[in-house]
Amino acid sequence: MHLTRLSLINFRNYARLTLALPPGPILLRGDNAQGKTNLLEAIYFLATTRSSFARAERQLVNWQTMERDPLPFARLEGHVRRNSNTFQIDITLLPSEKGTIRKEMRLNGVKKRALDVVGQLNAVLFLPEDIELVTGSPSARRRYLDVTLCQIDPTYCRALTQYNKVLSQRNALLKQLGERGNHETLPGRDEEDQLLFWDEQLTEQGALLIVRRQKAIADLDRLGRARYRLLSDQQETFRLHYAPSFDPQRRPLLDYQRPLSLEELLPSAQAELTVSEVAEAFKQHLRRARREEIVRGVTLVGPHRDDMHFIVNGVDMTLYGSRGQQRTTALALKLAEVDLMIQATGESPLLLLDDVMSELDAGRRARVMTMADGVDQAIITTTDWSDFTDEFRAQACLLQVTTGRVESVTLDVK
Numbered sequence: 001m002h003l004t005r006l007s008l009i010n011f012r013n014y015a016r017l018t019l020a021l022p023p024g025p026i027l028l029r030g031d032n033a034q035g036k037t038n039l040l041e042a043i044y045f046l047a048t049t050r051s052s053f054a055r056a057e058r059q060l061v062n063w064q065t066m067e068r069d070p071l072p073f074a075r076l077e078g079h080v081r082r083n084s085n086t087f088q089i090d091i092t093l094l095p096s097e098k099g100t101i102r103k104e105m106r107l108n109g110v111k112k113r114a115l116d117v118v119g120q121l122n123a124v125l126f127l128p129e130d131i132e133l134v135t136g137s138p139s140a141r142r143r144y145l146d147v148t149l150c151q152i153d154p155t156y157c158r159a160l161t162q163y164n165k166v167l168s169q170r171n172a173l174l175k176q177l178g179e180r181g182n183h184e185t186l187p188g189r190d191e192e193d194q195l196l197f198w199d200e201q202l203t204e205q206g207a208l209l210i211v212r213r214q215k216a217i218a219d220l221d222r223l224g225r226a227r228y229r230l231l232s233d234q235q236e237t238f239r240l241h242y243a244p245s246f247d248p249q250r251r252p253l254l255d256y257q258r259p260l261s262l263e264e265l266l267p268s269a270q271a272e273l274t275v276s277e278v279a280e281a282f283k284q285h286l287r288r289a290r291r292e293e294i295v296r297g298v299t300l301v302g303p304h305r306d307d308m309h310f311i312v313n314g315v316d317m318t319l320y321g322s323r324g325q326q327r328t329t330a331l332a333l334k335l336a337e338v339d340l341m342i343q344a345t346g347e348s349p350l351l352l353l354d355d356v357m358s359e360l361d362a363g364r365r366a367r368v369m370t371m372a373d374g375v376d377q378a379i380i381t382t383t384d385w386s387d388f389t390d391e392f393r394a395q396a397c398l399l400q401v402t403t404g405r406v407e408s409v410t411l412d413v414k
Contacts, residue, residue: 001083001122001347001348001350001376002021002023002080002081002350002377003021003121004021004079004081004086005018005020005079006018006021006042006076006077006079007075007076008074009073010075011038011075012035012041013034013035013062013403013404014035014039014042014062014404015062015065015404021379021397023376024376024377024395024396024397025372025377025380025392025395026377026378026380026397027380027381027382027388027396028379028382029381029383029385029398029399030400030401031383031402034401034402034403035401035404035406036355036401037053037127037354037381038404039381040125040352040379040381042076043078043123043350043379044125044352045060045076045091046089046091046123047123047151047350048123048147048150049103049117050147052125052127056100057101060074060101061073061093062074071094071095072095073094074092075091075092075093076092077090080120082120082121088106088107088108088109089105089107089117089121090109091117092104092105107120115161118150118154118157119150119154119157121350122151122349122350123349123352124338124341124349124350124352126331126334126351126353127354128354128355130330130331131323131330133333134310134317134318134321134326135318138308141307142303142304142306145213145216145217148216148340149213149216151349152340152345153344155208155212156209156212159205159208159212160205160209162205163202163209163302163303163304166201167202167299167302167304169198170198171297171298173194173195174294174297174298174299175297175298177294178294178295178296179297202299202302203282206278206279206282206302207282208275210244210278210282210306211273211274213303214244215272217241217242217308219340219343220240220336220337221239221241223336223339223343224332224333225238225239227331227332227335227336227339228328228332230371231328231364231367233363236312236313236325237312237313238310238311238329238332240309240311241308241309241311242306242308243306243309244303244306245304245305245306246281246282246285248273248277282302285301286299289301310329310333312325328360328364331368338351338371338375347376348375350375350377350378351372353372353379353380355382357382366389385411398410
């Protein structure tokens with residue numbers, strides 16, 4: 001799988017760009033703030049329909065267009081070759097009547113929902129900021145897992161969309177009950193019936209998310225161990241563990257604000273669970289948490305509170321670890337994601353590496369470049385050609401980006 005052509009109009013600092021992209025490694029060199037990362041963001045946006053950086057999609061539209069044009073818009077177009085087939089993905093960002101930006105998506109010219117576009121083009125993006133996957137909040141790790149699984153598992157993506165809708169409705173009901181101020185007793189019959197209805201919906205979708213996450217994390221653990229060993233030159237060991245908000249094989253926790261410890265979660269995290277088993281355990285935990293949830297006005301257990309733990313040489317990297325270990329952990333995770341997508345789809349995804357050489361020693365750099373050979377197309381940004389060997393530059397397509405313009409270059413290679 002590879003992107004054969006990328007066209008951008010009014011996206012970030014690209015007023016207009018049409019770029020033919022060959023398979024194989026592509027080196028994109030430019031100084032800071034010239035548009036290297038914006039180009040990778042555009043490709044990842046075509047793959048996931050979501051931005052990796054922007055808090056609001058309005059930020060993706062070229063700022064000069066926003067100030068100058070009465071109807072500002074941005075358009076992304078990608079031509080993809082997958083197996084022997086080619087297809088086109090278009091995403092247009094348009095102003096809505098409410099003053100926000102709406103997305104219009106098309107596949108081969110036919111208007112589609114985001115659910116139908118996600119997964120058509122698979123891509124793995126590594127950014128320097130991805131160290132936050134290791135050191136940051138659980139919400140960042142959940143978002144990463146959701147984006148990854150939605151690219152390869154349409155059933156998961158549909159369940160996630162439905163789960164979030166049900167969660168919002170259930171939280172609204174809990175808040176309404178809590179505002180009445182009667183926290184000493186459980187809700188009345190009518191209110192209990194409403195909660196039971198939302199419980200049924202929540203546990204049905206949530207159980208599927210938990211089972212799919214458990215399987216994916218077990219695969220990422222297996223694949224990540226091999227990747228980490230190579231990156232660390234066989235010097236360190238790596239494990240990835242799923243930390244669900246509740247353990248369906250153990251007694252429900254009474255303190256729903258306290259996360260499970262590694263000692264509590266590891267035995268059950270390794271056991272394969274069925275959707276029906278998880279759904280039944282989920283319901284029991286919701287019943288136990290009923291009074292506290294009404295007091296707090298939020299749902300206290302479920303996949304929206306899950307987490308992952310990265311263990312290197314027995315140490316939890318989310319709590320401790322050197323900067324180098326944490327960066328290597330994030331990179332090993334992303335490379336394991338490449339392997340997971342190949343395993344799930346039978347094809348390699350696009351590998352997008354943004355300034356991946358920063359803070360890596362020479363040995364790790366060489367091993368990363370070797371891994372880039374295992375995909376059909378890898379686009380790698382840099383500020384310095386010398387970060388890469390003459391041999392690697394000789395086989396790569398070399399591009400220079402300057403203030404939103406991309407040009408092919410030729411270097412003298414010894």
